[in-house]
Amino acid sequence: MKIIPPAFEIITPSFGSSFYFSKYxxxxxxxxxxxxxxxxxxxxxxxxxxxxxxxxxxISYYTDGDLILIGSNLPHCGFTNEETGNKNETVxxxxxxxxxxxFFDISEMTNIRNLFSQAKxxxxxxxxxxxxxxxKIESMEQQSQFNRLLTMLSILNELELSKEVTVLNADxxxxxxxxxxxxxxxxxxxxxxxxxxxHITLEExxxxxxxxxxxxxxxxxxxTNKTFTKFVNDYRLVHxxxxxxxxxxxxxxxxxxxxxxxxxxxxxxxxxxxxxxxxQYRQELRLVLK
Numbered sequence: 001m002k003i004i005p006p007a008f009e010i011i012t013p014s015f016g017s018s019f020y021f022s023k024y025x026x027x028x029x030x031x032x033x034x035x036x037x038x039x040x041x042x043x044x045x046x047x048x049x050x051x052x053x054x055x056x057x058x059i060s061y062y063t064d065g066d067l068i069l070i071g072s073n074l075p076h077c078g079f080t081n082e083e084t085g086n087k088n089e090t091v092x093x094x095x096x097x098x099x100x101x102x103f104f105d106i107s108e109m110t111n112i113r114n115l116f117s118q119a120k121x122x123x124x125x126x127x128x129x130x131x132x133x134x135x136k137i138e139s140m141e142q143q144s145q146f147n148r149l150l151t152m153l154s155i156l157n158e159l160e161l162s163k164e165v166t167v168l169n170a171d172x173x174x175x176x177x178x179x180x181x182x183x184x185x186x187x188x189x190x191x192x193x194x195x196x197x198x199h200i201t202l203e204e205x206x207x208x209x210x211x212x213x214x215x216x217x218x219x220x221x222x223x224t225n226k227t228f229t230k231f232v233n234d235y236r237l238v239h240x241x242x243x244x245x246x247x248x249x250x251x252x253x254x255x256x257x258x259x260x261x262x263x264x265x266x267x268x269x270x271x272x273x274x275x276x277x278x279x280q281y282r283q284e285l286r287l288v289l290k
Contacts, residue, residue, distance in 0.1 A: 019094035021148065023141050027080045029089050035190050037075040040093040041119055043155075044068045045137045046079055049086030050245060052238055053079065054193070055122040056169035057224035059234045061241040063285070067130040069159065071119035072096055074169065075186060077193070083246070090137050092152065112153065115160035122168035129164040184209040185223050196235050197259045202228065236260060237273045244282040251278045 013020050020040070022029070035054070050063040054077040055070060062079075065086065070076055080089050096116055097104070104113045125133065136155055140148045191208055192200065205228065206216040220228045240258040243249070252263060260266040270278050 013098075017145050017148065018098045019092060019149075019152065021090075021092050021140060023088060023090045023138065024080075025088050026086060027082050027084055027089075029078065029080060029091060035075060035077055035186055035193065037073050038093070039072050040095055041072055041116060042068075042070040042076075043092040043137070044070070044079060045090045045134045046084070047087040047089065047134060047138070049080065049084040050242070051079055051081065051084040051086075052077070052242060053124070053168065054189075054235075057226055057231065058122060058168040059231075059238045060124075060168065061238050061245070062124070063245060065130065065134065067125040067134055068168075069115070069119045069123045069125070071116070071122065074120065074122055075189070076122070088138075090141075092137070092140075094152075111160040112156045115156055118160075118167070123159075124166045124168055125159060125162055125164055126166065127164040129159070129162040133158060184211075184219075188220070188228075192232055192235055196232060196239065197257065199259075199261070200232055232259075233269055234273065237270055240266070240270060240278070241274070241281065244278060245285050251282075254278065 044066070046062070046066040048065045050061065051066075053060045053062060053066070053068070055068075056074055056076070066079060068079070080086050103109065104116070133155055136151060140151050143151060187209055188205055191205060202213045202216065206213045209216065211219065217228060220226070220231070224231060226234075236259040240254050240260075243254045243257060244251075247254070249257075255263050255266040258266070260269070267278065270276075270281070274281055276284065
């Protein structure tokens, strides 16, 4: 089996700026298939559409766009692809000290300093925060470098003050890993992402990272705070949520397309994961998106 190492993304600030800013039309920034990381903190606004989030050990599904803040070196996949249906996507990436050593230590920067600390776990913003901040982020495209920087600082401060937040990687994903650990866990994540619709055994995944099954199970739980079985099931259930929202196919078909081979187990797992049956979930989502 071929181990796919994590992609280390090298980011260059936009010309004349201390941070990177780019706005992409629809899915032009498609990185949904890439599991990658970088030292820069990343703020992403997806205007419209729906898709998956895979950030650290967290997996979820977003609808009606997304506003996400991802901490330094927190592995993640891209958020848009040809199926997302978004209008555009704006990405801002900045080093934790992008304004120089000590700048964020001054008292006026307390809120932003706190926000950067919270971002280590990945944060999603919703409600009015997503709408208001999303518009401000998009307006930066037409601003001068100086005004863009002022807007960026204002946005970060407002995000820290917002109560409309969800911590994504709440279970914790240990980033204090040796390079060998980083390669191993990313190889496993990539393998699950590419093969979740098939039967995945502990034996094949353990072989992938050259470990015994018991050692791998202990290792995976220590790194992600999840059992490997739960991680795979969560990935499948998020995919099922996506299909329920986007495809007019039967729930039985969704069960099997998501990698489950037992309909009864799928129903039980889905209700445990979302608090609703698959049919309730689909019906409620239709009412929300009308």
